[in-house]
Amino acid sequence: QLGPDKPIVMAHGDVVLGVDLAPIIAAHQASRAAATLVLKLRDGSTSLRGVFTDASGQVARILTHERPARVEPLFEHAFTGIQVLSPEVFGQLPKSGPCCLVNEIYPKLLAADRPLHAFLTTAFYADLGTYPRYLEAQSAVFEGPARLGGVHWPTQREPGLYLDESVQIEPGAKLLAPVRLEGAVTVRRGATVGPYAALQGEIEVCAGCTVERASVWGKGVLVESIKNRLEALGPEVAP
Secondary structure (H helix, E strand, O other), rough: OOOOOOOEEOOOOOEEEEOOOOOOOOOHHHHOOOOOEEOOOOOOOOOOOOOOEOOEEEEEEOEEEEEEOOOOOOOOOOEEEEEEEEEHHHOOOOOOOOOOOOHHHHHHHHOOOOOOEEEEEEEEEEEEOOHHHHHHHHHHHOHHHOOOOOOOOOOOEEEEEEEOOOOOOOOOOEEEEEEEEEEEEEEEEEEEEEEEEEEEEEEEEOOOOOOEEEEEEEEEEEOOOOOEEEEEEOOOOOO
């Protein structure tokens, strides 16, 4: 529920994290911190870094900005871009113009020794900010759908083939797992979809087309192959 005394969850628009928000919000409210940052334990799956917690479990340093009082040693983590903000944080924001929480607001809170809580997770995390990273994350989720718990998947018709009831596959079309098809997708005779392909919307894949390691959504007709890229379809023939 929104309200002047309620925390707000904010997230970068190009990240995905396989974790339930409810325990994060509960931990934030129990901590009485100005903000809670969701941090990924660094395990080699991400190159992000620069946020440190101390032995008390609080955020002690962000980039070069440090809390005056901290309990050594410090431990480095990756910031997932997901955070829970208490109302006091919004009082720090300028009345107009852009403002960066990480570079402007959190350093002020650290300098004032206000608590910044850390919620550590080992859950699946991916930065989707580029096409290659998006497709890499899609492949990882295909290989382990449970990494994103709570996400709806179509019925698995055969191993690795997830198809809505409305999907039509003509005789002579090929599906190479893993594949996820949602909506009014039609795969014509002589077309090949997969591996690692996701299509969602009202899409017709014409004969001779191959959709491989790609993500396609929208409404349209595919008359050429799509490989290793994302495609958003409109009313016109694509690509």
